[in-house]
Amino acid sequence: MLKSLKVGLFAGALATATSLAGNALAQDAAAGEKVFKKCAACHAVGEGAKNKVGPQLNNVIGRTAGGVEGYKYSKPMIEAGGGGLIWEAETLAGYLANPRKFMKGTKMSFAGLKKEDDLANVIAYLATFSEGAEPAAEEPKAEETEQKSETPSGNSSVAAAPATLAKDAEVPSHGIFHLGRVALEEEITAWDIDVRPDGAGLPKGKGTVAQGDEIFAEQCAVCHGDFGEGKDRWPVLAGGQDTLTKERPEKTVGSYWPYLSTVYDYVRRTMPFGNARSLSDDEVYALTAYILYLNDVVTDEEFELSDSNFNEVRLPNEANFIVDNRTEETHYADKKEPCMKDCIAEPAKVTMRAAVLDVTPDSEEGEGGGSIE
Ligand code: HEC
Ligand code: HEC
Numbered sequence: 001m002l003k004s005l006k007v008g009l010f011a012g013a014l015a016t017a018t019s020l021a022g023n024a025l026a027q028d029a030a031a032g033e034k035v036f037k038k039c040a041a042c043h044a045v046g047e048g049a050k051n052k053v054g055p056q057l058n059n060v061i062g063r064t065a066g067g068v069e070g071y072k073y074s075k076p077m078i079e080a081g082g083g084g085l086i087w088e089a090e091t092l093a094g095y096l097a098n099p100r101k102f103m104k105g106t107k108m109s110f111a112g113l114k115k116e117d118d119l120a121n122v123i124a125y126l127a128t129f130s131e132g133a134e135p136a137a138e139e140p141k142a143e144e145t146e147q148k149s150e151t152p153s154g155n156s157s158v159a160a161a162p163a164t165l166a167k168d169a170e171v172p173s174h175g176i177f178h179l180g181r182v183a184l185e186e187e188i189t190a191w192d193i194d195v196r197p198d199g200a201g202l203p204k205g206k207g208t209v210a211q212g213d214e215i216f217a218e219q220c221a222v223c224h225g226d227f228g229e230g231k232d233r234w235p236v237l238a239g240g241q242d243t244l245t246k247e248r249p250e251k252t253v254g255s256y257w258p259y260l261s262t263v264y265d266y267v268r269r270t271m272p273f274g275n276a277r278s279l280s281d282d283e284v285y286a287l288t289a290y291i292l293y294l295n296d297v298v299t300d301e302e303f304e305l306s307d308s309n310f311n312e313v314r315l316p317n318e319a320n321f322i323v324d325n326r327t328e329e330t331h332y333a334d335k336k337e338p339c340m341k342d343c344i345a346e347p348a349k350v351t352m353r354a355a356v357l358d359v360t361p362d363s364e365e366g367e368g369g370g371s372i373e
């Protein structure tokens with residue numbers, strides 16, 4: 001009697017454990033895809049996924065921690081894998097809720113997902129890229145594979161299919177090596193995205209501070225902080241006014257950058273770090289407006305930045321940049337041969353060494369992770 005009760009209890013416990021794991025998979029993978037935006041800056045998943053700041057996450061469910069070959073993990077991650085840590089619904093939930101609490105010294109520089117739904121959903125999303133993971137009971141296998149193939153990998157979703165595909169473009173048979181072909185219009189357009197200080201090259205579009213705030217919280221704040229204050233050692237994007245003449249000036253968009261066009265161009269070309277060129281032109285306008293707001297250059301949350309008012313915005317430090325007029329200096333203007341030998345009467349004196357100046361801070365093991373190696 002006692003024995004059968006024990007067995008009953010054990011079976012009950014087992015059932016709860018399995019249904020817990022099953023539950024996580026039955027969560028909403030589509031909602032998880034949205035949550036994954038927070039991860040996409042550092043992790044790729046799907047066909048052809050490569051290691052970025054963090055390892056690629058295909059087949060992560062059932063994988064030993066620290067198990068992607070060719071990715072340079074932190075020591076604690078390798079040790080955890082060696083100690084038998086396997087990524088499954090429960091361990092992932094623990095790690096992703098608070099990475100540094102779960103694994104002291106992990107180099108995943110991510111604050112953690114605070115909402116249980118987000119956790120379960122993102123794990124369900126990862127499960128759709130994991131062969132070993134059991135699909136949710138009500139989800140037929142066929143649908144799962146279909147979902148997989150629909151999920152864009154990397155930037156392929158960004159570039160619209162060009163009218164002529166590069167592989168179909170005409171390759172000349174002339175010349176000795178038969179090399180090269182004329183660049184396609186689409187290829188030039190995709191490459192020619194620079195924006196100049198006078199606004200030349202700006203795409204049509206618009207976005208408000210409030211819209212930028214939302215995108216920033218989702219895709220930028222993990223590194224740059226909610227208010228551009230910079231997490232860990234990631235760059236600071238706001239503040240620093242009045243520090244330019246200090247020993248350690250804080251050079252930000254607000255304190256240092258001369259032209260707003262650089263902000264637009266830089267963000268559009270490179271950010272979010274690890275997932276460059278994934279933002280739409282309107283999103284970049286909104287983010288640029290939000291960065292202006294963080295720097296108190298605009299103060300109205302409803303302010304809308306667009307290609308038509310872009311040139312009206314001036315950054316505070318613009319006047320301190322001067323045109324390079326070296327060619328007008330007598331030395332250049334006279335077109336004299338520059339002095340290359342014994343140019344000063346006294347022997348040269350070393351006044352400071354870079355090591356003493358300490359321009360490059362030491363990196364502490366397991367600190368401020370996410371550096372590219
Ligand atoms: C700022 C960059 C960054 C962000 C954002 C980030 N990660 Fe990571 N992640 C890393 C790095 C770096 C590692 C390697 C950690 C180590 O070696 O200690 C890692 C490791 C992992 C691992 C362990 C993989 C393995 O092979 O053992 C998982 C799982 C993971 N991340 C999932 C996520 C998920 C899911 C999110 C979003 C909710 C996320 N990460 C957000 C950088 C990031
Ligand atoms: C995974 C971390 C990460 C994420 C996410 C990220 N950035 Fe960055 N950001 C960086 C790093 C690293 C640099 C510096 C790159 C360099 O100097 O080569 C940088 C630089 C910048 C700069 C230039 C700062 C300066 O003063 O030099 C701006 C502006 C910027 N990011 C905006 C954004 C925006 C907007 C987003 C969101 C769409 C974003 N970043 C998302 C890591 C990140």
